[in-house]
Amino acid sequence: MGATLKIGRRAELLLVVSCAVALAAPGCRPYPELAVNSPPRPLAVIVSCDTAGWIVPCGCSSKQAGGLLRRATYVNQIRGGADVLLADAGGAPGGVAPYDRLKFAAVLRGEAAMDVSAHNVGAAEAELGAAVIRDLARSTGVSFISTNVRDAEGNPLVSLSRVVTCGSQRVAVLGVLSPRYARPGLQVDPPGDAVLKHVTTLKGAYDQLVVLAYLPEEELELFVGQVPEADLVIGGPTLQSIAPRRTGPTTWGAVTNKGKFLAHLQRDRPDLEWTGKIVELGAEIADHAAQEQNLRDFREELARVDFRADQTSFAPRLARDLPAGFEVAGVEACMTCHVDDCTEWRETRHAHAWQTLVEKSSHVDPYCQHCHTTGYGLPGGFTSLASAELLGNVGCEACHGPSRAHSLRPATQTAYNARDRCRSCHDVENSPEFEFDSFWDQIAHGLPTNPAKVE
Known part of the structure; x- marks a missing residue:
């Protein structure tokens, strides 16, 4: 009788262990015990x-x-x-x-x-x-x-x-x-x-x-x-x-x-x-x-690693032979001639784009950085968190392109046609209500304030 009882208990134990393993299999969690039948x-x-x-x-x-x-x-x-x-x-x-x-x-x-x-x-x-x-x-x-x-x-x-x-x-x-x-x-x-x-x-x-x-x-x-x-x-x-x-x-x-x-x-x-x-x-x-x-x-891991733009898939692919002066100069360089435009820009959401990321703790993520910064992955542009202080907003060159050459000689055309750049970030995914004409009017700006600087 004792041997029989011992075997029975062992069988019961094995049954319990087997059921636990099956229920613990990924995707099938244990559920409350059901009534018999x-x-x-x-x-x-x-x-x-x-x-x-x-x-x-x-x-x-x-x-x-x-x-x-x-x-x-x-x-x-x-x-x-x-x-x-x-x-x-x-x-x-x-x-x-x-x-x-x-x-x-x-x-x-x-x-x-x-x-x-x-x-x-x-x-x-x-x-x-x-x-x-x-x-x-x-x-x-x-x-x-x-x-x-x-x-x-x-x-x-x-x-x-x-x-x-x-x-x-x-x-x-x-x-x-x-x-x-x-x-x-x-x-x-x-x-x-x-x-x-x-x-x-x-x-x-x-x-x-x-x-x-x-x-x-x-x-x-x-x-x-x-x-x-x-x-x-x-x-x-x-x-x-x-x-x-x-x-x-x-x-x-x-x-x-x-x-x-x-x-x-x-x-x-x-x-x-x-x-x-x-x-x-x-x-x-x-x-x-x-x-x-x-x-x-x-x-937290992103903050520790601080990926450079060239360690992501978001940095633009550049030609090997870039023109001289194809480099981000920064908003301060634009201020030399375009004082009124830059002053107006400082009141726009573009000028505070980085802060919107900080408020959501997403400023460490390159996926967000590449649309909330200036010149992401471009020469002289945003490269990582270390460059956020100067380039951590959507500045002039986010739309007009790297403009060092233009800042040195204003007669030189800026690298990009700004009207072609909006949809690179304001796509259907991120800006489903984006409508070009009405949005463009909100950021319209024009001639240099200091035309004497133009050669």
Whole structure:
């Protein structure tokens, strides 16, 4: 009797440990204990795509959507009533420069805090190369997957798939990348063939098959027809988000545009069909506290590193043979002739653009710096926080171009046509209500106050 009791207790202990491991799997959090014979909770699959480095909307417009802070809040709300598998279909980095890599690491830490189950290798991830992706996987703990991308030696770039237990369901998650995004050092196999081949190795190991597909729209729809084994296919990048729809046995859709949208697929019971919707992460969704801390940590790191403009992807590409005097001279040089214009400028929002960043603690971020400074990355222009005192606002040369030559000999034309420069910062994203004619009238200025200086 004693031996039997001991074995029974051990079996009970093993059962408890096994359940804890399954429930702790990324993306499927523990939920309150359910009554015996209670119905299973709904299963929700939530997918993001094309975050493009947007940890948070820049804040230039109150109507901006997206950001990890809102994403986490939405996911947690759904977790209150469903078992959630959270995944990313790829396209999360904003580039390959040192700044972009640091920001991508912060994005991944944010995903890890949300218990993301899988992060597919998209085009932007592939651009970083095998060594960087593998290093980020180790340092952040995020589970990268790719079923059809191999390194230069032909080995899988990362895990081919993941099987995650969500409540009573085992969900296999695979990921594919379009061959058009192949790059040196990486081999990209045909997505359909790779999925069908790998699925045979998972037979009996899953209840639901989800494929994250970083494919252009025309490839995405063809791919869905090639993999009828898939229950769900969620992709991007597409010109716009595609609301979930059904083709044969597969429900599919797509999300895109800087992580402003999520695809939310849900099945309330195993015997019901999948339903879904595209969710816009608008300002009505509150910021999540843990993600706010992640943002603060990222900004503190930016302040310590203080990236130069040439360590980002925002500095303009310059010709090798620049004309003599192609250098930022500064507002004080402009004051020599254009006293009235410069005096009027000091009362404009352009002259206080840097302060608006300081008030939001975003002045440390090069993404914000390049539109709130003068001559970002140009000769004599803003280079890093160290140059903020003199060049930390939108001065004359932000629109007229580096004008050292003009300041020395006013008959020399300024480098840029100012009318062509507005949209470089006042784009649809940052200034959705920008209307050129009315805005131009607000900054109109003209002839030099001191014409005697003009040669």
